[in-house]
Amino acid sequence: MKTKIAFSPCPNDTFIFHAAVFGLVEAPELEVTYADIDKTNYWAARMEGPEIMKVSYAALPWLLEDYRLIPCGGALGRGCGPLVLTQEKLSKPSELAGKRIAVPSDRSTAYLLFRLWVKQEIPAGIGEIVVMPFDEIMPAVKNGEVDAGLVIHEARFTYQNYDLALLQDLGNWWEEDTGLPIPLGAIIVRRDSKLEGIENWIQASVQYAWDHPEASSNYVMTHAQEMSVEVAQSHIDLYVNEFSLQLGDDGYAAVESLLGRAMEDGHVPLFDLELLRK
Known part of the structure; x- marks a missing residue:
């Protein structure tokens, strides 16, 4: 029986999982569903979808009772954060007070970072939040x-x-505020799953991707949503790093800091932070 997994068609995910999907490392036979995390976040919250999924770290407070965090295969990093863009250059963040802001999801790390930044930099608060597909946001700002x-x-x-x-x-x-990397995408597995050795084959797939970067190029570009080769490679360079191989102390600290602060500010439900390591 195939092991069902869902991850995004983004270059970092296809690069990481290529070797496992095509049997180039010792791994179960995989049945892949390609879905962006705005979909998998809600699948997991409803206990739908495959046993293994890529979700946003920001969604974990809703999920950790039913899913276990896999400490590899995800996306954390430095110099890879979301951006706040405007049509005209503003002199200071407080000029956004009371304004209408488009965001790609209200259960994403990007959104949590944005809310924490707003609290610190825009004391008067912003106005309406509009959730829209990420590829529609820049045209909406421009127009x-x-x-x-x-x-x-x-x-x-x-x-x-x-x-x-x-x-x-x-x-x-x-990074200036905390000194920590940014937690973006997490790999989770249902706690009632009988699957074993998930960390081992994901780490093997990551290592194979690094050792044979050219092997995954066709697979990556097939799913790269009309990106150029250069943009796809930049994507991989930013989001596939040592945290993809092993979350480690800094990785866990980053997740705990982000979700702990978001919980204190009421942006996520109360949950047991210790579940991140269990």
Whole structure:
């Protein structure tokens, strides 16, 4: 019987899981569903979807009673945070007070970072939050449908094409504030699953990808959503790193800091932080 797994079609995920999907390392036979984390977050919250899924770290407070965090295969990093963009360059963040902001999800690390930044930098608070698909946000900012947009993924490398201005790199803000990497995407497995050795084959797949980077290129580009080869490679370089191989002390500290602060501010439900390591 095949092991069912869901991860995104983004280059970092296809790069990481290529070897496992195609049997190039010792791994169970996989049946893959390609889905962005805005879908898998809600599948997991409803106990739907495959046993193993890629979700946002920000969704874990809703999930940890039913799912276990796998300490590899995910995405944490430095210099890879979401961006706050505006149509015209603003002199200071407080100019966004009371304004209409587009975000890609309300259960994402990007959103939690944004809310924590707003609390610190915009004491008067912002106005309406509009959730829309991430690929529609930059056009909405450019066309004046919203006053600012929170962007993720390859938008880090393409926002200049829309003549937009960078107000804040939330990754830089987070790293300066905490000294920790940014927790983005997590791999989880249902706690009632009988699957064993998940960490081993994911780590083997990551290592194979690093040792044979050219092997996954066709697979990555097939699912790269019309990205150029250069943008796809930049995506991989940012999001596949030592934390993809092993979360480690800094990785766990980053997740605990983000979710602990978000819980204190009421952006996520109360939950037991110790479940992150169990």
